[in-house]
Amino acid sequence: MNVAADNTGKREAILESANKVFLEVGFGAASMDVIANEAQVSKQTVYNHFGSKEELFAAMVRTSCDKMTLAFAEAAKDGNPEKTLRAIARHFMNVVFSEEKLAMHRILMAEVPRFPELGRVYYQSGPAIIRKFLADYFVEQNKRGTLKVNNPQFTAEQFISMVTCCRLRSELGVEPLPNDDEKQRYIDNAVTIIIKACRP
Amino acid sequence: MNVAADNTGKREAILESANKVFLEVGFGAASMDVIANEAQVSKQTVYNHFGSKEELFAAMVRTSCDKMTLAFAEAAKDGNPEKTLRAIARHFMNVVFSEEKLAMHRILMAEVPRFPELGRVYYQSGPAIIRKFLADYFVEQNKRGTLKVNNPQFTAEQFISMVTCCRLRSELGVEPLPNDDEKQRYIDNAVTIIIKACRP
DNA sequence: GTCTATATTTCGATAGAC
DNA sequence: GTCTATCGAAATATAGAC
16 A cells, blocks of 8 residues: 655655556556555546656656666676676576566566657666676676677677576466576576687 | 458458557557458457457467467478577577567567466467477487587577577667578577587 | 546447348 | 447546635
8 A cells, every 4th residue: 555644755656556556457457546546646646746647657667767776796796707697697587587577578568669768768777787787797808818708799688688588488477487496597507508608 | 451352251351450450559459449440340240250359369369379380390401500500590580570470479478467378379389389399409419419408498498599689679669670680690699609508 | 736526538348220 | 140329337637626
């Protein structure tokens, strides 16, 4: 129950409620009445703060993206490349494999044709960050001679994709989110492949 | 324009129209009126053939999946592992990277909570087929000694994921579908990594 | 700014003639 | 089986009092 303690907190309450309802039932099936009730606020108040359902949805997504600030730097602090790749992969998986991220991903993809800029915002605030971080890491290791990565950009993206490949099945409802053991197996295999392929 | 030449073709016309409209605007935003108009059929005729919007959607997805029969066997007919991996990857990419598949993927993921079995049908009729095919191929090469793949199942899935990793950006509208050159670069890098990592 | 009550539209589904 | 016409529900958005 997102109770609005006072007037100043109602905007936040509405955003929280919108986050919950949109992620639960999707954009189309979500109704402004339900969102208002959940926030313990009248519907008109919702319309005062956000002019329309579309604007509310966009504001909700942006707010969620802002919270997705990831601290990868500490994960790659020291250690050999194998340990570092493991740490980065594990960090990313723990962020990505949650019911909330899954729902957000699903709904965003469905609504990209209607909200073209939101997909870009989401990508830039999430996948793009780790991709760049990892590519820079590969470049650095190339200089040090600890790895030999021919295409840092491609390899970074493909490494991330290897680690998260089972997300497709979760998204399609084929199986639930992976547990820690399953995550570890994907990490092990991916790291082993990259380390072998990029031995200097 | 999906014209129904005679009575016998109306069911197909409705399915074609449903395919077009659902993929264009999604399940929620698609209206039965528009689908009926597009098929040049009255709305009641749609309800006579398919009892509800949900049933029509499910029938549309199943029909589309049935057409997705892939002939990978010929792609892997002969040649060394490198050539074979390239052929399989290219074949799969050409199937996956089309506007229609992209739209289908997007909408299915959004509607999985509402239609749990459709996600499974879709996965089994598409990604699962190539995954198994590739895993079997790795097992076979292990026996022959031409490759050394420790985890055929994982590696098959991760190889496919490496090749199609840029689909995320297309799905999120960050950039358009890759052209042939771009596809080739993803294939080159992925095949190189696997060949190096799995040298016997 | 916030609430209650209402206007208006849209859409899924149906009734009844042919 | 197919069509035209319509019902009924739901939901977006607004009007007007406090």
